[in-house]
Amino acid sequence: MINVALAKGRLAEKCADIFIKCGIRAEILKEETRKLVLETADKKFKFFFVKPSDVPTYVEYGIADIGIVGKDTLLEAGCDLYEMLDLGFEKCKLCVAGFPENEKKAGAHLRVATKYVNTAKRLYFSRGEDVEIIKLNGSIELAPLTGLSDVIFDIVQSGGTLRANGLEVLEEVFDISARLIANKVSLKTKADEILPLIGEMKKYV
Numbered sequence: 001m002i003n004v005a006l007a008k009g010r011l012a013e014k015c016a017d018i019f020i021k022c023g024i025r026a027e028i029l030k031e032e033t034r035k036l037v038l039e040t041a042d043k044k045f046k047f048f049f050v051k052p053s054d055v056p057t058y059v060e061y062g063i064a065d066i067g068i069v070g071k072d073t074l075l076e077a078g079c080d081l082y083e084m085l086d087l088g089f090e091k092c093k094l095c096v097a098g099f100p101e102n103e104k105k106a107g108a109h110l111r112v113a114t115k116y117v118n119t120a121k122r123l124y125f126s127r128g129e130d131v132e133i134i135k136l137n138g139s140i141e142l143a144p145l146t147g148l149s150d151v152i153f154d155i156v157q158s159g160g161t162l163r164a165n166g167l168e169v170l171e172e173v174f175d176i177s178a179r180l181i182a183n184k185v186s187l188k189t190k191a192d193e194i195l196p197l198i199g200e201m202k203k204y205v
């Protein structure tokens with residue numbers, strides 16, 4: 001049996017689709033339920049439903065053999081696991097954004113609001129820039145509007161949220177999409193189950 005950590009939320013439907021396309025009897029993933037563990041009828045797969053940011057943790061600790069999660073979450077978690085496959089869905093970019101005139105102040109002591117504190121710290125540290133990172137949990141675009149921060153470091157997909165709030169992308173930093181990840185030990189001990197699944201998934205990405 002392969003244990004799979006799946007993210008609740010945005011990624012959920014496409015995750016279900018890819019398992020179904022691969023011929024796995026995962027229709028149960030489409031059902032409305034509050035259950036956090038679902039097993040396929042043939043007992044070949046067990047799915048755990050967790051917050052996106054917890055997917056790498058379940059995989060790193062081997063509770064789940066594999067998982068699907070956004071690259072942004074992987075960068076931020078910094079877990080010890082294998083990234084196996086770019087699944088190519090939920091594409092977006094991690095960007096620095098703000099008011100266009102703030103671009104000029106980039107060399108100064110910048111305040112950066114973000115959910116991605118670790119990733120932002122690494123980014124600015126690698127550039128030798130001394131910035132103040134302000135941790136927020138959502139509505140990140142509000143920070144420059146209210147003067148809490150100079151810029152934000154956040155996901156941009158359609159750009160609609162930025163536009164609606166008079167903000168612009170100042171710099172595209174990372175291309176983001178859903179990734180298949182695997183536990184390092186499981187990849188050895190369950191290779192005969194996991195590798196054919198990855199081979200099958202590759203046909204659909």
Ligand SMILES: Nc1ncnc2c1ncn2[C@@H]1O[C@H](COP(=O)(O)OP(=O)(O)OP(=O)(O)O)[C@@H](O)[C@H]1O
Pocket residue numbers: 007008009010011051052053069070071072073090091092137155156157158176177178
């Ligand atoms: N606006 C967006 N458009 C496309 N993909 C997005 C967007 N926002 C986030 N994503 C991608 O989808 C993944 C899951 O997003 P989702 O909003 O479900 O989780 P989250 O951002 O971790 O939210 P929460 O903090 O509520 O758990 C993100 O990690 C990212 O890779």
Ligand SMILES: O=P(O)(O)OC[C@H]1O[C@H](OP(=O)(O)OP(=O)(O)O)[C@H](O)[C@@H]1O
Pocket residue numbers: 137138139140141154155156157158159160161162
């Ligand atoms: O470019 P867009 O298509 O507008 O998407 C980007 C927005 O989507 C995400 O927020 P989310 O919807 O997850 O809400 P949040 O504010 O609760 O993080 C992200 O943090 C941006 O705010």
